[in-house]
Amino acid sequence: MERPLGWVSLGRAYVNLHGGAPEVCRRSRTFRSHVQQQNVQVVSALCREAFSEDADVEPAVHEQDIESRTPEMSASSSAFSFAVDKSPQVDEIMTAGGSSGEGEDEGPSGEEISSEGEGDDVGDVAKDLGDVVNGEDQKQDIMVVAERIRQEGKTYQEQGKLVLAKELYRKAVELAPKLGKGWQNLARVERRIGGSAEDSLAIIKEALTHDPQNSYLWLTCGVLEQERGNKTQAREMFRKGLEYDRTQVAVYVSWARFESMEGNYDLARKLYMEGTKHDPMCERLYHSWAIMEARVGNAQRAEELFKQGLEVDPKNTYLWHGLGRIAVEQNKPEKARYCFEKALNENPDNAVVLYSLAYMELYRAKDYDAARRLFDRALEIDPTSTKVLVLYSKLEMHEENFAEAAALAEQAIEASPTDSAAIIQLAVVESFRENHSYARQLFKRAIDLHPRNMDAYYRWGTMEWRAGNRELANKLLQKCRTSTYNYEQYIDF
Numbered sequence: 067m068e069r070p071l072g073w074v075s076l077g078r079a080y081v082n083l084h085g086g087a088p089e090v091c092r093r094s095r096t097f098r099s100h101v102q103q104q105n106v107q108v109v110s111a112l113c114r115e116a117f118s119e120d121a122d123v124e125p126a127v128h129e130q131d132i133e134s135r136t137p138e139m140s141a142s143s144s145a146f147s148f149a150v151d152k153s154p155q156v157d158e159i160m161t162a163g164g165s166s167g168e169g170e171d172e173g174p175s176g177e178e179i180s181s182e183g184e185g186d187d188v189g190d191v192a193k194d195l196g197d198v199v200n201g202e203d204q205k206q207d208i209m210v211v212a213e214r215i216r217q218e219g220k221t222y223q224e225q226g227k228l229v230l231a232k233e234l235y236r237k238a239v240e241l242a243p244k245l246g247k248g249w250q251n252l253a254r255v256e257r258r259i260g261g262s263a264e265d266s267l268a269i270i271k272e273a274l275t276h277d278p279q280n281s282y283l284w285l286t287c288g289v290l291e292q293e294r295g296n297k298t299q300a301r302e303m304f305r306k307g308l309e310y311d312r313t314q315v316a317v318y319v320s321w322a323r324f325e326s327m328e329g330n331y332d333l334a335r336k337l338y339m340e341g342t343k344h345d346p347m348c349e350r351l352y353h354s355w356a357i358m359e360a361r362v363g364n365a366q367r368a369e370e371l372f373k374q375g376l377e378v379d380p381k382n383t384y385l386w387h388g389l390g391r392i393a394v395e396q397n398k399p400e401k402a403r404y405c406f407e408k409a410l411n412e413n414p415d416n417a418v419v420l421y422s423l424a425y426m427e428l429y430r431a432k433d434y435d436a437a438r439r440l441f442d443r444a445l446e447i448d449p450t451s452t453k454v455l456v457l458y459s460k461l462e463m464h465e466e467n468f469a470e471a472a473a474l475a476e477q478a479i480e481a482s483p484t485d486s487a488a489i490i491q492l493a494v495v496e497s498f499r500e501n502h503s504y505a506r507q508l509f510k511r512a513i514d515l516h517p518r519n520m521d522a523y524y525r526w527g528t529m530e531w532r533a534g535n536r537e538l539a540n541k542l543l544q545k546c547r548t549s550t551y552n553y554e555q556y557i558d559f
Contacts, residue, residue, distance in 0.1 A: 208241060208242055209242050209244075209245065211241065211242075212238045212239070212241040212245050212248065213238070213242075213245065213247075215234055215237050215238040215241065215248075216234070216235060216238040216245065216247060216248045216251060218234050219231045219232075219233075219234030219235045219238065219248075219251060219255075220251065223251075223258075228255055228258050228259050229259065231251075231255050232252065232255045232256065232259065235248050235249075235252040235255060236252060239252060239273070243273075243276035243277070244276055244277045244280075246273065246277060246280045246282055246283055249269060249270060249272070249273035249283065250270070250273075250282070250283075250286055252269055253265075253266040253267075253269040253270050253286070254266070256269060263290050263293050263294050264294070266290055267287065267290045267291070267294075270283055270286050270287050270290065271287070274287075279310040279311075280310070281306075281308070281310045281311035281314040281316075281317055282307070282314070282316065284303050284304070284307035284310065284317075285303070285304065285307045285314070285316055285317045285320055287303040287306075288300045288302075288303030288304040288307065288317075288320065288321070288324075289320060291303055292324055297328070300324060301321070301324075304317055304320065304321040304324070312344065313344040313345070314344075315341045315344055315345045315348045315350075315351055316350075318337050318338065318340055318341030318344075318351070319338070319341060319348075319350060319351050319354050321337050322334040322335075322337035322338045322341070322354065322355070322358070323354055323358070325337065326358040326361075331358065331362060334358060335355075338351060338354070338355040338358075347378050348378070349375040349376075349378045349379045349382050349385060351375075352371045352372065352374045352375030352378070352385070353371075353372070353375055353382075353384055353385055353388060355371050356369075356371035356372045356375070356388055359371060360388070360391070360392060360395075365392055365395060365396065368388070368392055369389065369392050372385050372388045372389040372392065373389070376389070381412050382412070383409045383410075383412045383413040383416055383419065384409075386405050386406070386408040386409035386412070387405070387406065387409045387416075387418065387419050387422060389405045390402045390403075390404075390405030390406040390409065390419075390422060390423075390426075391422055393405055394422070394425065394426050394430060397430060399426055399430040399431045402423075402426045402430065403423065403426065403431075406419055406422060406423040406426070407423075415447050417444045417447045417448045417451055417454065420440050420441075420443055420444035420447070420454075421440075421444055421451070421453055421454050421457070423440050424436075424437045424440035424441050424444065424454075424458075425437075425457060427440060428457070428460075428461055434461060434464075434465065437461055438458075438461065441454055441457070441458040441461070445458075449481075450481035450482075451481075452478040452481055452482045452485045452487070452488050455474050455475070455477050455478035455481070455488070456474075456475065456478050456485075456487050456488050456491045458474050459472075459474035459475045459478070459491050459492075459495065460491065462474060463491075463494070463495050463498065468495055468498060468499050471495045472492060472495045472499070475488055475491045475492035475495055476492060478491070478492075479492060484515055486512045486515050486516050486519060486521075486522065489508050489511055489512045489515070490508070490509070490512050490519075490521060490525055492508055493505045493506075493508035493509045493512065493522075493525065493526070494525050494529075496508065497525075497529040497532075502529065502533055505526075505529060506526070509522050509525065509526040509529075520545075520546045523542050523543070523545040523546050524542075524546050526542050527539045527540075527541075527542030527543035527545075527546070528543075530542060531543075
């Protein structure tokens with residue numbers, strides 16, 4: 067039964083406001099704004115109406131049960147927000163939900179593996195969980211208890227206690243084998259600990275033996291196959307996901323993004339369009355589609371799609387950010403600043419937005435002091451951001467503060483030793499400091515990492531030209547004609 071506005075969907079909103087059983091959670095977009103604004107009475111009334119209209123569906127939880135339970139999720143949680151759209155990654159898609167049908171945002175992907183929470187802690191927590199199950203299975207559905215265990219695992223994962231988190235996720239899926247989110251969390255933490263895409267794929271395939279009609283699990287298989295370079299299998303997995311649920315917009319978005327990466331833009335547009343037919347209120351779809359259009363140079367269409375998304379969710383940080391970046395490309399600094407500030411109003415500590423605003427101040431408004439303040443603020447949030455460090459280094463180099471520029475580039479390399487952009491930036495700084503020998507070593511290092519890196523050849527060639535080594539400069543610049551390099555276009559979200 068298709069019930070996009072039914073009790074299951076509204077249950078998600080009600081749970082987020084009052085607390086209750088997470089197994090009722092389904093995607094709730096039409097009433098997301100009410101949830102975000104904590105309009106309790108409105109959401110409650112809508113839930114009651116939906117419960118009565120969906121009387122043919124046996125509810126897993128009743129209103130009186132919801133009101134009496136301790137909240138597992140708060141109205142301020144990230145349940146209704148979406149991560150920054152990017153090239154499909156396993157970590158992103160592995161948060162895309164489970165048997166309850168809805169994805170959830172996770173924290174940063176760079177947790178360190180901590181020794182805390184391992185050893186005796188695992189046994190102690192497992193024992194406590196056994197007590198929870200034995201003590202509450204008479205009062206609550208097993209799925210609720212399994213979800214509580216999964217949430218506990220997420221807490222430990224956020225603390226960097228990955229081994230303990232893995233144990234808890236395994237306990238959750240053993241208790242409730244159809245808890246799709248638990249399986250996806252388990253596969254994700256396996257990667258964090260050091261497992262391969264094949265290891266994660268094995269976990270998701272195990273999950274499918276318990277719930278073969280879970281479209282999100284098929285979606286995750288598709289992304290994992292994509293990561294492994296198995297394009298045919300990836301498409302088959304996406305197709306399977308839609309076979310079991312034609313209305314699952316997350317599958318349309320991921321499949322469309324995959325096709326856009328393959329250059330199949332017309333097919334990607336068809337998939338996005340089909341997704342809007344099933345859910346015209348999905349702001350994530352508009353965001354992803356707009357990004358594709360921006361990348362292929364359709365700025366006007368991208369702007370239209372960002373605005374359509376904002377009609378659905380006027381407070382969406384990422385849609386305002388995308389609209390701001392379009393304005394940057396159109397050289398409209400005032401409009402860009404307005405959009406970025408709207409995004410920061412909703413999420414003041416978003417380092418990505420701060421980076422974009424700093425870029426605009428640097429290259430469009432030419433306000434270098436404002437750019438520095440934004441760079442410093444972004445680095446307070448994420449001191450290892452190579453993009454911020456490299457761009458900050460370029461600003462200091464432009465101002466001929468070469469020592470500061472070199473220090474920032476070195477900091478970027480320390481954070482990411484194989485980042486060719488950081489290595490090239492340090493090489494350019496050293497070339498202006500006339501440390502040509504060291505600069506040559508750095509350019510060679512960047513080329514060793516990416517042998518067809520045109521930017522490295524070009525920067526190296528121009529250094530040699532300035533140094534009077536015209537013959538070597540011509541050879542290096544000639545390499546640019548036969549090399550390829552994906553310039554980090556600013557519009558590359």
